[in-house]
Amino acid sequence: MIRAIGFDLDETLLYRSASLLRFIRHQHAEHHLAQKGVSLQEWCDRFIEWDRSGYVGKDVVYSRLIDHFHLNEYTVDVLWNEYRNHFHRFCIAMPHARHILHRLKTNEMRLALVTNGETVFQKKNAEALGILPLFDAVFVSEEEGRKKPDPELFIQAARRMGVPPEFCLFVGDHPVNDIQGAAAAGMQTAWLKGLSLWPQHLTPPTVTLQSLLDLLPLLEKRKNAFETTA
Numbered sequence: 099m100i101r102a103i104g105f106d107l108d109e110t111l112l113y114r115s116a117s118l119l120r121f122i123r124h125q126h127a128e129h130h131l132a133q134k135g136v137s138l139q140e141w142c143d144r145f146i147e148w149d150r151s152g153y154v155g156k157d158v159v160y161s162r163l164i165d166h167f168h169l170n171e172y173t174v175d176v177l178w179n180e181y182r183n184h185f186h187r188f189c190i191a192m193p194h195a196r197h198i199l200h201r202l203k204t205n206e207m208r209l210a211l212v213t214n215g216e217t218v219f220q221k222k223n224a225e226a227l228g229i230l231p232l233f234d235a236v237f238v239s240e241e242e243g244r245k246k247p248d249p250e251l252f253i254q255a256a257r258r259m260g261v262p263p264e265f266c267l268f269v270g271d272h273p274v275n276d277i278q279g280a281a282a283a284g285m286q287t288a289w290l291k292g293l294s295l296w297p298q299h300l301t302p303p304t305v306t307l308q309s310l311l312d313l314l315p316l317l318e319k320r321k322n323a324f325e326t327t328a
């Protein structure tokens with residue numbers, strides 16, 4: 099029986115790809131980059147390509163953008179600080195994320211957020227979505243000094259939720275960082291399937307979710323389990 103659920107943030111609860119597009123379009127407009135010969139399409143395409151779904155540091159991304167578009171009057175720090183300070187204003191939740199978290203919380207499920215990234219940045223993004231107060235525990239890799247897929251991070255999350263790992267479910271979109279990491283910690287796993295297929299060489303997740311709504315049947319099972327043991 100599942101008694102606690104851990105969640106990844108980017109592309110699981112936070113619709114990062116859509117949020118990023120909103121932010122970089124804003125940055126393009128804010129600096130009148132079209133008037134400096136940078137087409138909006140090209141700016142977005144290059145950013146998204148070089149950002150590699152957030153797995154490349156923004157210092158590297160902005161440095162490449164400045165070189166590529168000959169934006170010599172800009173420094174990496176100026177653009178990167180804008181990203182750090184304003185990205186949260188453009189954050190959009192994944193479909194059904196808030197609804198699901200509220201339902202889980204109402205049903206007394208213990209909840210944890212476990213994300214890689216910079217502490218202040220990631221917490222601000224979760225806060226902007228209005229979901230931060232719903233978690234019993236929040237783990238951000240920078241603050242913890244270890245990052246997913248390190249199983250120890252998942253074990254600590256389980257401990258903080260007061261539930262043994264085998265009664266925890268971890269929900270995430272990344273096959274290795276989320277699913278392999280949580281499985282190595284002894285958790286059950288739910289892979290939120292995007293457009294990609296499950297990598298054949300990896301052990302499959304416990305369940306595959308087409309959308310976060312697929313978590314709701316777990317609540318029903320939990321309710322039934324309560325009823326049968328009452």
Ligand SMILES: [Mg+2]
Nearest residue numbers: 106108109271
């Ligand atoms: Mg993710």
